[in-house]
Amino acid sequence: MASRPRSDRSDRSFTAETVAIGSELLIGGRSDSNSLFIAEVLGSLGIEVKFKSIVGDDRGDIVQVIETAVRRTDVVIMTGGLGPTVDDCTREAVAAATGRRLVRRKEALDGMTARLAQWGRVPNRGQLQQARIPSRAEVLPNPVGSAPGFALRWKGAWLVALPGVPGEMQAMMRGAVVPLLTARLLSSAEQPPQPISRLVFHTWGLPEADVDAKLRGLVPKRSLVELGLLASPMGVLVSLTAKGRCSADHRMLKTLTEEVRARLNDWIFAEGEDSMEAVVGRLLSERGLTIAVAESCTGGLITHRLTQVPGSSAYVDRGAVCYSNQAKIDLLGVPPDLIARYGAVSREVAAAMARGIRQQAAVSVGLSVTGIAGPGGGTETKPVGLVYIGLDGGEGDVLVKEFRFHGDRSVIKQRSSQAALDLLRRWLIERGR
Amino acid sequence: MASRPRSDRSDRSFTAETVAIGSELLIGGRSDSNSLFIAEVLGSLGIEVKFKSIVGDDRGDIVQVIETAVRRTDVVIMTGGLGPTVDDCTREAVAAATGRRLVRRKEALDGMTARLAQWGRVPNRGQLQQARIPSRAEVLPNPVGSAPGFALRWKGAWLVALPGVPGEMQAMMRGAVVPLLTARLLSSAEQPPQPISRLVFHTWGLPEADVDAKLRGLVPKRSLVELGLLASPMGVLVSLTAKGRCSADHRMLKTLTEEVRARLNDWIFAEGEDSMEAVVGRLLSERGLTIAVAESCTGGLITHRLTQVPGSSAYVDRGAVCYSNQAKIDLLGVPPDLIARYGAVSREVAAAMARGIRQQAAVSVGLSVTGIAGPGGGTETKPVGLVYIGLDGGEGDVLVKEFRFHGDRSVIKQRSSQAALDLLRRWLIERGR
Numbered sequence: 001m002a003s004r005p006r007s008d009r010s011d012r013s014f015t016a017e018t019v020a021i022g023s024e025l026l027i028g029g030r031s032d033s034n035s036l037f038i039a040e041v042l043g044s045l046g047i048e049v050k051f052k053s054i055v056g057d058d059r060g061d062i063v064q065v066i067e068t069a070v071r072r073t074d075v076v077i078m079t080g081g082l083g084p085t086v087d088d089c090t091r092e093a094v095a096a097a098t099g100r101r102l103v104r105r106k107e108a109l110d111g112m113t114a115r116l117a118q119w120g121r122v123p124n125r126g127q128l129q130q131a132r133i134p135s136r137a138e139v140l141p142n143p144v145g146s147a148p149g150f151a152l153r154w155k156g157a158w159l160v161a162l163p164g165v166p167g168e169m170q171a172m173m174r175g176a177v178v179p180l181l182t183a184r185l186l187s188s189a190e191q192p193p194q195p196i197s198r199l200v201f202h203t204w205g206l207p208e209a210d211v212d213a214k215l216r217g218l219v220p221k222r223s224l225v226e227l228g229l230l231a232s233p234m235g236v237l238v239s240l241t242a243k244g245r246c247s248a249d250h251r252m253l254k255t256l257t258e259e260v261r262a263r264l265n266d267w268i269f270a271e272g273e274d275s276m277e278a279v280v281g282r283l284l285s286e287r288g289l290t291i292a293v294a295e296s297c298t299g300g301l302i303t304h305r306l307t308q309v310p311g312s313s314a315y316v317d318r319g320a321v322c323y324s325n326q327a328k329i330d331l332l333g334v335p336p337d338l339i340a341r342y343g344a345v346s347r348e349v350a351a352a353m354a355r356g357i358r359q360q361a362a363v364s365v366g367l368s369v370t371g372i373a374g375p376g377g378g379t380e381t382k383p384v385g386l387v388y389i390g391l392d393g394g395e396g397d398v399l400v401k402e403f404r405f406h407g408d409r410s411v412i413k414q415r416s417s418q419a420a421l422d423l424l425r426r427w428l429i430e431r432g433r
Numbered sequence: 434m435a436s437r438p439r440s441d442r443s444d445r446s447f448t449a450e451t452v453a454i455g456s457e458l459l460i461g462g463r464s465d466s467n468s469l470f471i472a473e474v475l476g477s478l479g480i481e482v483k484f485k486s487i488v489g490d491d492r493g494d495i496v497q498v499i500e501t502a503v504r505r506t507d508v509v510i511m512t513g514g515l516g517p518t519v520d521d522c523t524r525e526a527v528a529a530a531t532g533r534r535l536v537r538r539k540e541a542l543d544g545m546t547a548r549l550a551q552w553g554r555v556p557n558r559g560q561l562q563q564a565r566i567p568s569r570a571e572v573l574p575n576p577v578g579s580a581p582g583f584a585l586r587w588k589g590a591w592l593v594a595l596p597g598v599p600g601e602m603q604a605m606m607r608g609a610v611v612p613l614l615t616a617r618l619l620s621s622a623e624q625p626p627q628p629i630s631r632l633v634f635h636t637w638g639l640p641e642a643d644v645d646a647k648l649r650g651l652v653p654k655r656s657l658v659e660l661g662l663l664a665s666p667m668g669v670l671v672s673l674t675a676k677g678r679c680s681a682d683h684r685m686l687k688t689l690t691e692e693v694r695a696r697l698n699d700w701i702f703a704e705g706e707d708s709m710e711a712v713v714g715r716l717l718s719e720r721g722l723t724i725a726v727a728e729s730c731t732g733g734l735i736t737h738r739l740t741q742v743p744g745s746s747a748y749v750d751r752g753a754v755c756y757s758n759q760a761k762i763d764l765l766g767v768p769p770d771l772i773a774r775y776g777a778v779s780r781e782v783a784a785a786m787a788r789g790i791r792q793q794a795a796v797s798v799g800l801s802v803t804g805i806a807g808p809g810g811g812t813e814t815k816p817v818g819l820v821y822i823g824l825d826g827g828e829g830d831v832l833v834k835e836f837r838f839h840g841d842r843s844v845i846k847q848r849s850s851q852a853a854l855d856l857l858r859r860w861l862i863e864r865g866r
Contacts, residue, residue, distance in 0.1 A: 024672070027473075027674065039459060226456060230457045298737075299745075300734065300740065300754065302733070307732025308732070312756075318753070318756055321733065321754070323745075323749045326750070331764065361760065375743050
């Protein structure tokens with residue numbers, strides 16, 4: 001089967017491919033997070049990333065990838081391989097693929113020299129190589145680092161090369177690539193494309209199959225709005241994406257958003273870039289409440305998450321990670337005979353921990369977790385994954401819930417922290433302001 | 434330029450491409466971690482992953498990617514798109530690309546039925562679709578989930594389709610793909626290829642430029658061993674990779690490993706899959722020591738990391754996250770006038786916190802952190818990123834170190850936790866058994 005042709009310009013739809021260059025990306029150590037940023041920026045212009053490629057620092061392999069990419073998309077954004085070392089061969093690969101010579105360009109050299117001068121340095125031999133750009137390419141200035149990027153048209157596509165350092169790539173996408181594509185590609189369309197809109201809903205507590213069932217029939221057939229589901233230990237993420245062909249899709253997106261909210265209701269704990277810990281933090285702040293956490297199996301993860309939010313010191317008073325029984329007795333005032341009678345992992349001890357931390361810290365809410373994260377420590381009656389979560393809001397009984405989680409130690413810790421924060425979230429909403 | 438031919442079999446070198454399928458992978462929410470696992474497993478067979486591709490749930494786009502991949506590599510491992518929903522179109526794409534029909538296969542159906550029966554269920558309509566496999570493909574049983582995989586030879590390459598769920602993919606790579614490639618691909622080489630060996634060294638405390646300088650001239654020119662450096666908030670990772678062409682490279686790798694260890698010395702805190710928290714845990718266990726942690730700006734992250742290690746309950750007694758001053762007074766016995774005089778973020782309070790938690794928990798070692806994670810709370814004399822770490826080993830004075838970190842709140846928390854655990858590591862090594 002032949003390659004599919006690029007989209008016809010008249011339908012105002014443009015596609016892109018990201019190409020991450022670096023041998024480290026192939027064999028471990030780091031995932032390619034640059035491509036997500038690029039997809040978002042291009043999406044805001046109405047350009048859809050359809051393919052992502054990752055390739056090592058090998059000139060022949062990079063040429064291969066470039067040739068494939070320009071055949072199937074309108075815009076190819078390469079990141080990495082522009083540094084001063086011998087490994088870096090993106091410039092050479094583009095020159096080889098396009099049959100152009102590398103030429104030292106004055107504007108590239110001037111920008112680099114000016115930048116290095118700010119740091120009291122002059123370009124070294126490796127850096128001088130960075131000013132060599134394929135002939136007739138446009139030089140893209142790098143406002144953050146020394147390596148300039150470049151862009152050129154080839155076989156009907158725009159081929160853009162940027163450094164792999166996230167801060168440099170981001171500044172150049174915003175400062176150089178967006179203006180370039182707007183003026184030179186998007187202006188060729190009869191009407192500029194609509195931005196790609198993506199809405200994300202984060203749910204907790206429903207298995208993926210149940211989320212799927214609740215959303216069945218949501219998106220009308222032939223609609224260009226796409227529904228996506230993604231399960232992880234932290235819950236199921238639901239996304240709606242409108243691919244920017246016409247404004248009707250965007251109106252549809254609005255309607256569907258309301259429908260998703262109605263169908264999933266309070267299983268949704270956050271939307272977009274929002275997080276469980278930020279949501280819980282806002283609810284606590286709005287109500288003027290303070291919190292302290294007593295953790296056993298989660299080992300500090302809940303307090304760590306709560307304190308990831310800027311300004312959390314206003315409502316997080318303290319956390320006690322009570323791994324030993326003695327710590328539960330010392331720090332939380334859990335009666336030793338309660339532990340002896342019911343065991344450290346029990347409804348009763350979870351309740352005593354929540355009450356203990358609330359009273360000791362003199363805060364509004366005490367939250368507790370005790371459980372068996374594994375891999376050791378499980379028994380037939382108390383298996384790995386058994387977790388009790390307690391919440392003492394100072395009004396009547398302590399609320400305690402039992403959970404049975406699956407997964408390895410790290411997953412059980414994650415799920416337990418999510419369940420605890422979600423219990424708190426629901427309690428705060430129900431309590432009202 | 435034409436596509437490069439696949440490697441000649443006689444040089445015993447085989448190449449691979451991973452293809453991750455799923456629209457979610459293009460636009461956010463998750464990075465493709467499956468490909469790193471696959472690269473490792475294939476590397477152990479001497480098969481080098483040269484390309485990674487990511488493509489959405491679009492049949493035409495998947496066909497495009499398959500055609501490119503089989504042209505340039507010997508083994509193509511696809512993950513995702515084998516589920517029961519309409520989105521899932523990997524089966525259809527492979528059928529379309531190879532011109533084969535999809536046939537419901539008894540062995541696929543039987544395996545799935547048996548698995549679902551264990552859960553007390555029968556296959557539904559969507560799941561029955563999962564038993565449809567391209568004709569003449571080999572069915573790869575899924576020992577963990579319901580979706581079977583498959584493998585077929587096409588245009589001289591092996592094309593393998595696996596589910597995207599990491600646990601299922603991993604079990605099938607080990608249980609089905611490795612035996613298949615060993616018997617049907619590697620046996621075709623005159624000599625089986627050498628495994629790709631990759632050694633990783635994790636360093637903390639040296640900037641990337643200093644690591645680079647220390648390793649200059651390490652790898653001889655024209656050697657097939659590759660040196661890689663990768664900086665992150667948790668330190669600089671150094672890797673040596675030998676690509677399995679001949680045993681001389683592997684002897685070289687051994688020599689270079691010794692040389693890296695000699696040059697970087699105790700800046701290396703762990704090697705391979707080992708982690709800072711596991712290293713520190715082993716050092717504590719070997720010495721029969723116990724630990725308690727008093728955290729302020731790290732908010733529980735240090736205790737969370739220590740308790741990620743299975744069996745850590747043997748040496749982690751407790752952690753106290755003292756966000757408020759009152760918590761420092763209550764839980765750690767820090768004198769209020771010390772806080773008033775020097776401030777909560779000070780050398781003196783760090784020392785009092787470490788001593789306080791050690792005495793209160795009656796453990797061997799007390800570790801403390803106090804600092805300003807930002808974005809608010811900084812002053813001219815005490816800026817965001819100022820962090821004090823204290824260690825009380827019960828012998829003489831409390832050890833306190835000052836750090837000035839850069840980055841956002843999350844990065845400062847990460848760096849502080851790494852610095853604290855590294856201080857503990859160095860102290861434990863120096864102390865001896």
